[in-house]
Amino acid sequence: MDLQRFSRDAFDLWGTLDQHPLLHAAIGLSVLLLVSLLIGRVARFLVLHACRLLARQPALRWLEDLRHNKVLHRLAQTTPSLVVQSGLKLVPELSNTTQHLLGNAALAVTLLFMTRALSCLLDALLDIYARTEHARTRSIKGYMQLAKMMLWIFAAIVIVATLIDRSPLLLLSGLGAMSAVLLLVYKDTLLSFVASVQLTSNDMLHVGDWIEMPQAGADGDVVDITLHTVKVQNFDKTIVSIPTWRLMSESFRNYRGMQQSGGRRIKRSLFIDATGVRFLTRDEEQRLGQVRLLGDYLAGKRQELHEWNQALGPVAELSANRRKLTNIGTFRAFALAYLKNHPEVHKGMTCMVRQMQTTAEGVPLEIYCFTTTTVWADYERIQGDIFDYLLAVLPEFGLGLYQQPSGNDMRVGLAGRAVEPAAQRLKELE
DSSP states (O other), X not given: OHHHHHHHHHHHHHHXXXXXXXXXXXXXXXXXXXXXXXXXXXXXXXXXXXXXXXXXXXXXXXXXXXXXXXXXXXXXXXXXXXXXXXXXXGSTTOOHHHHHHHHHHHHHHHHHXXXXXXXXXXXXXXXXXXXXXXXXXXXXXXXXXXXXXXXXHHHHHXXXXXXXXXXXXXXXXXXXXTHHHHHHHTHXXXXXXXXXXXXXXXXXXXXXXXXEEGGGTEEEEEEEEOSSEEEEEETTSOEEEEXXXXXXXXXXXXXXXXXXXXXXXXXXXXXXXXXXXXXXXXXXXXHHTTSXXXXXXXXXXXXXHXXXXXXXXXXXXXTTTSOOOXXXXXXXXXXXXXXXXXXXXXXXXXXXXXXXXXXXXXXEEEEEEEBSOOOHHHHHHHHHHHHHHHHHHGGGGTOOBOOOXXXXXXXXXXXXXXXXXXXXXXXXXX
């Protein structure tokens, strides 16, 4: 009895469906949608599981990048829409127009997930490239961003054309009238793309370079190069984002050459008090001749000056005609010998001590040399040690640094002048 009743109810339901074709089509579409979702789940599980197993092999490590960036996940998401496109013909009571519209919608969904998969594939390629040696010198992130932008623009045109059932060429022809608007909207993007191409082709900027751009407040290492911006981490750990096009339209300093050379320049002056500059006495010449770094210099200089003065004859008796050693010239020779014998001063680069134009602050002696390291902390230590020693050895040559008078100097001077009259009065009373 139950079997007969069930058969009769099923026959009545089938008859009702025949009387209501829309309900019949709705049920068919619901079944098709459920089946497509189920197949999509199965396909995603199989693809991801197979990828996980294959990625264990070292030669197929790139599959892990695809899985991490959800490339295969996006591809598996196209399965339901593909099943719907194939199964629409099997749905009963579905008109050709409805079938065509639903087919276009399913195709648009397929194109959408295919575009997302390609976008994720570009991200995966960027991760794979980041592990190569070329990534240290050339960044392709800007090109990938431009490729993704063009991909989405092209995909949007094709998807819209699919939904409205028109040729994509029809929409592309309409873009000609919008070119001026597009150029205005994407002006910075176009400028940044051209600048990125020039920076890369001319090898002007790499990730990891130390650059200095005062007008943008940048003084640090480049940490990222994208299509629109270049991120610089300053030494105070702040991040500065510079538009890429500004690096071509404005100047900046790149210290890569210094880092690759292996030496960093020291260029700093000692301002010698001009009142201390004088000729050396015989006793001072004898004393300084015992200095290891000055022995050869003084011996050769004495011989040179002796021959010069002998050639002058009796005229050399006058002090103004006779050449003599000066304390500042001897100190300059000592400083140069000290730099050339310093273990942390680069021997293969320029090294000199030169006297600059005299100023109101004294006689500048410029120390110009290169250290054997480019590490900032070591560079500052070496530079500090050199100038500490040179400052401390100046009195040995009868020289001193120029220093502007301070408030304490004024008080000492005034106190001295006030004591003199009082001392004179006391002397008169005695």
